[in-house]
Amino acid sequence: xxxGGDLLxxxxxxxxxxxxxxxxxxxxxxxxxxxxxxxxxxxxxxASEVLFFGALFLLYTAMRLEHxxxxxxxxxxxxIVYGTLNTALLLTSGLCAAIxxxxxxxxxxxxxxxxxxxxxxxxxLAFMVVKGLEYREDIERHLxxxxxxxxxxxxxxxxxxxxWLSTAIHAIHLSIGIGLVLRLIWKEWRAPGFLFESPQVxxxxxxxxxxxxxxxxxxxxxxxxxxxx
Amino acid sequence: MSGASxxxxxxxxPRELDLGLPVSYLAEGHSVRSWLFTTDHKRIAILYALSIxxxxxxxxxxxxxxxxxxxxxxxxxxGADTYNKLFSLHGIVMVxxxxxxxxxxxxxxxxLPLMIGARDLAFPKLNLxxxxxxxxxxxxxxxxxxxxxxxxGWTFYVPYSTVFSNTFVTLAVLGVFVSGFSTIATGVNxxxxxxxxxxxxxxxxxLPLFVWSMYTTSLIFVLATPVLxxxxxxxxxxxxxxxxIFDPARGGDPILFQHLFWFYSHPAVYIMIxxxxxxxxxxxxxxxRRRIFGYSFMVYxxxxxxxxxxxxxxxxxxxxxxxxxxxxxxxxxxxxxAVPSAIKVFNWTATLYRGQxxxxxxxxxxxxxxxxxxMGGLTGLFLASVPIDVHVQDTYFVVAHFHxxxxxxxxxxxxxxxxxWWPKVTGRxxxxxxxRFAALLMFFGxxxxxxxxxxxxxxxxxxxxxxxxxxxxxxNVLSSSGAAVLAVAYLMPLGYLxxxxxxxxxxxxxxxxxxxxxxxxxxxPPRQNFFGNPQVLAPPYDYHPxxxxxxxxxxxxxxxxxx
Amino acid sequence: MSGRPRKxxxxxxxxxxxVWALLLALLGxxxxxxxxxxxxxxxxxNFGIAxxxxxxVALLFMRLDRADALVxxxxxxxxxxxxxxxxxxxxxxxxxxxxx
Numbered sequence: 005x006x007x008g009g010d011l012l013x014x015x016x017x018x019x020x021x022x023x024x025x026x027x028x029x030x031x032x033x034x035x036x037x038x039x040x041x042x043x044x045x046x047x048x049x050x051a052s053e054v055l056f057f058g059a060l061f062l063l064y065t066a067m068r069l070e071h072x073x074x075x076x077x078x079x080x081x082x083x084i085v086y087g088t089l090n091t092a093l094l095l096t097s098g099l100c101a102a103i104x105x106x107x108x109x110x111x112x113x114x115x116x117x118x119x120x121x122x123x124x125x126x127x128x129l130a131f132m133v134v135k136g137l138e139y140r141e142d143i144e145r146h147l148x149x150x151x152x153x154x155x156x157x158x159x160x161x162x163x164x165x166x167x168w169l170s171t172a173i174h175a176i177h178l179s180i181g182i183g184l185v186l187r188l189i190w191k192e193w194r195a196p197g198f199l200f201e202s203p204q205v206x207x208x209x210x211x212x213x214x215x216x217x218x219x220x221x222x223x224x225x226x227x228x229x230x231x232x233x
Numbered sequence: 234m235s236g237a238s239x240x241x242x243x244x245x246x247p248r249e250l251d252l253g254l255p256v257s258y259l260a261e262g263h264s265v266r267s268w269l270f271t272t273d274h275k276r277i278a279i280l281y282a283l284s285i286x287x288x289x290x291x292x293x294x295x296x297x298x299x300x301x302x303x304x305x306x307x308x309x310x311x312g313a314d315t316y317n318k319l320f321s322l323h324g325i326v327m328v329x330x331x332x333x334x335x336x337x338x339x340x341x342x343x344x345l346p347l348m349i350g351a352r353d354l355a356f357p358k359l360n361l362x363x364x365x366x367x368x369x370x371x372x373x374x375x376x377x378x379x380x381x382x383x384x385x386g387w388t389f390y391v392p393y394s395t396v397f398s399n400t401f402v403t404l405a406v407l408g409v410f411v412s413g414f415s416t417i418a419t420g421v422n423x424x425x426x427x428x429x430x431x432x433x434x435x436x437x438x439x440l441p442l443f444v445w446s447m448y449t450t451s452l453i454f455v456l457a458t459p460v461l462x463x464x465x466x467x468x469x470x471x472x473x474x475x476x477x478i479f480d481p482a483r484g485g486d487p488i489l490f491q492h493l494f495w496f497y498s499h500p501a502v503y504i505m506i507x508x509x510x511x512x513x514x515x516x517x518x519x520x521x522r523r524r525i526f527g528y529s530f531m532v533y534x535x536x537x538x539x540x541x542x543x544x545x546x547x548x549x550x551x552x553x554x555x556x557x558x559x560x561x562x563x564x565x566x567x568x569x570x571a572v573p574s575a576i577k578v579f580n581w582t583a584t585l586y587r588g589q590x591x592x593x594x595x596x597x598x599x600x601x602x603x604x605x606x607x608m609g610g611l612t613g614l615f616l617a618s619v620p621i622d623v624h625v626q627d628t629y630f631v632v633a634h635f636h637x638x639x640x641x642x643x644x645x646x647x648x649x650x651x652x653x654w655w656p657k658v659t660g661r662x663x664x665x666x667x668x669r670f671a672a673l674l675m676f677f678g679x680x681x682x683x684x685x686x687x688x689x690x691x692x693x694x695x696x697x698x699x700x701x702x703x704x705x706x707x708x709n710v711l712s713s714s715g716a717a718v719l720a721v722a723y724l725m726p727l728g729y730l731x732x733x734x735x736x737x738x739x740x741x742x743x744x745x746x747x748x749x750x751x752x753x754x755x756x757x758p759p760r761q762n763f764f765g766n767p768q769v770l771a772p773p774y775d776y777h778p779x780x781x782x783x784x785x786x787x788x789x790x791x792x793x794x795x796x
Numbered sequence: 797m798s799g800r801p802r803k804x805x806x807x808x809x810x811x812x813x814x815v816w817a818l819l820l821a822l823l824g825x826x827x828x829x830x831x832x833x834x835x836x837x838x839x840x841x842n843f844g845i846a847x848x849x850x851x852x853v854a855l856l857f858m859r860l861d862r863a864d865a866l867v868x869x870x871x872x873x874x875x876x877x878x879x880x881x882x883x884x885x886x887x888x889x890x891x892x893x894x895x896x
Contacts, residue, residue, distance in 0.1 A: 023352035051874030056459035058878035102857035112801030165476035224842035559888035
């Protein structure tokens with residue numbers, strides 16, 4: 005279709021940057037290569053983040069193996085309602101992110117893309133609000149390691165040290181994700197048509213999916229242990 | 234000068250015709266802005282070269298003070314706490330702000346696109362961000378030093394670093410943390426570049442070994458550094474936020490810190506040697522006028538070192554209290570990782586066989602590398618053996634071993650590459666006799682510094698001590714004297730290479746009659762690297778094949794008679 | 797012309813919602829398992845559920861199922877290297893625990 009072809013050429017011209025524009029290939033082919041390069045690049049970064057969070061999870065595993073009973077006792081004190089609600093929020097945001105990514109690759113789905121991006125960011129922000137409420141409750145219940153800690157077994161403080169650390173690191177990554185999504189919305193507002201086929205959408209949405217995956221693994225670690233099963 | 238060259242003084246080689254070609258990358262923009270906001274991989278390589286040289290001399294200054302203190306058995310130059318801060322500074326700066334970036338960010342950045350026939354790296358803006366992250370990390374660490382220093386050693390062992398030390402641990406750790414992102418970004422860039430931007434005809438098994446070494450190093454960058462990042466966060470979390478993580482008094486396991494730390498730091502030593510190996514393959518082939526012996530096995534060896542290197546980290550922990558069973562597993566794996574390194578040494582030696590060997594300065598550094606790397610590697614095998622390690626762990630034997638590899642091998646290779654590619658990067662030739670003298674002085678000074686340390690360590694002298702029993706003094710005096718010689722040998726290239734920038738003769742496009750795409754463009758190259766589009770038609774190392782008589786021609790035509 | 801994008805949108809939504817429903821069902825299952833399944837098994841089941849959910853997100857939301865081999869290799873390397881970290885460290889942790 006010539007209409008589709010023109011739109012693609014415009015898109016390639018909009019997004020093509022050095023050195024991909026100097027490969028002596030047709031614009032469309034060069035752009036496809038640039039997109040593939042960007043996707044590959046973000047997956048390499050995700051692999052590195054797997055090791056980053058994986059090391060954190062190793063810490064949890066080693067500590068839990070050494071102090072199984074205390075960890076169960078401590079995990080009972082986390083708020084499972086907030087935790088499960090947050091998990092559902094993030095899973096839904098993952099749905100919106102996946103749809104936004106796919107919609108941005110098809111003509112005529114600009115509004116769907118924008119709505120899904122906005123929902124993704126919105127659900128992410130909702131997660132942060134719930135987390136904030138949860139943190140406030142944890143502080144009131146003296147679940148911060150140190151003097152005045154609520155539980156008496158020593159290793160329960162190790163669990164809560166991990167809890168605060170891992171949720172904080174996750175929250176930082178989530179904030180970066182929210183920032184990336186808001187930036188995409190802003191760029192589309194400034195230059196309509198920016199999102200169509202933009203490699204930046206795929207990159208941001210893959211990052212978001214990964215942050216989602218981290219929480220999926222964190223949830224059973226923090227909330228599902230020691231519930232009396 | 235701007236625009237196409239029109240008079241003889243702006244030509245790379247005045248004897249070449251003026252074809253109205255684009256200017257070199259150095260001439261395109263002279264403002265500070267054009268350098269600090271560049272996305273040209275060649276300029277970024279120069280920015281890195283400046284920053285790592287700066288950090289090298291800071292780390293070197295710390296080493297000078299350490300060796301000065303160790304001239305005498307008593308602690309008389311600095312106090313004990315200051316001494317701890319000095320060796321910590323030396324280790325942290327040399328490892329993270331000199332050695333790890335050195336070859337990859339300077340030569341890797343400059344040469345990788347050139348060697349594969351590309352215009353730039355896959356993500357040029359990310360490359361610039363890498364440099365800024367590296368600089369920011371370095372400045373944070375420097376701030377920690379200026380504020381009063383850190384005394385935990387470069388290894389930050391817990392619980393000392395997290396609970397007991399009264400120095401600027403968090404600030405220094407933050408500096409290293411930030412620089413880690415720089416290396417991860419570089420790794421992503423290099424890997425994507427090699428996969429996607431090779432010129433037509435440049436298949437994987439036609440890549441120069443230097444490119445393979447950059448690729449495998451990048452794998453380590455991407456897979457090991459994140460674990461360090463997390464580990465450093467854990468140190469900050471325990472120290473600054475008081476969260477219980479490793480403190481045994483609160484139920485933590487200090488050995489877990491060591492596992493996490495060394496999971497990165499052992500592959501980190503391969504980050505420091507693989508690029509050096511890549512450089513040596515390029516230099517030895519050129520100056521022996523021979524193709525590399527066993528190209529495929531050289532590739533497999535690079536990959537094997539990068540991969541198996543991830544399985545061996547426990548050999549740093551044999552005396553930590555880890556389980557003897559795990560110690561045996563790590564010891565076995567550590568013996569295995571020596572095999573691909575040995576294969577490489579055999580292949581370099583075989584490359585020399587029946588070659589037309591010349592002793593140009595890069596070759597002197599490369600030959601030095603061969604000997605020093607072999608010594609360092611063999612002593613590594615001693616350390617991989619648990620019964621021996623139990624005796625020499627935390628002694629100068631270990632210090633000598635790793636300096637033989639990191640300084641003897643890696644730094645020699647860095648200088649070999651610096652000299653080999655200097656004409657390409659700057660368009661100038663350096664004074665060869667000064668360079669040869671510096672290379673020989675460095676080899677001599679290095680051995681004088683570090684060989685006595687093997688003896689001192691074997692005889693029992695502990696590391697990280699500022700005073701020692703008098704029976705070790707003779708070895709320490711030899712070592713400190715060697716350090717003085719080494720210091721001169723390091724200052725010399727700083728001198729003559731800088732001189733060459735202003736007064737050196739202009740280099741030809743291919744002064745060494747070398748093989749490789751980087752030599753098929755001008756010295757220095759233009760911004761877009763090549764004129765026209767390179768296409769690769771033959772395997773690498775297109776040198777004089779074995780058993781062909783050399784005839785009357787000199788090895789390297791431009792040099793004239795055999796040197 | 798507006799028909800094709802609408803159908804494409806519906807296709808995307810449908811696939812997405814199926815995966816989302818599966819993910820939430822698994823979430824529910826893990827909640828139930830935490831309270832109802834006896835102690836030694838709950839960790840295995842819950843982490844197994846988490847791994848399944850992560851797999852669904854990776855394959856279907858992050859589209860690893862239709863990605864090129866190179867991308868899948870990158871993802872696999874992340875997991876493999878993580879396995880090295882876990883296995884070798886745990887040989888030490890577990891053998892010290894067993895012998896203490």
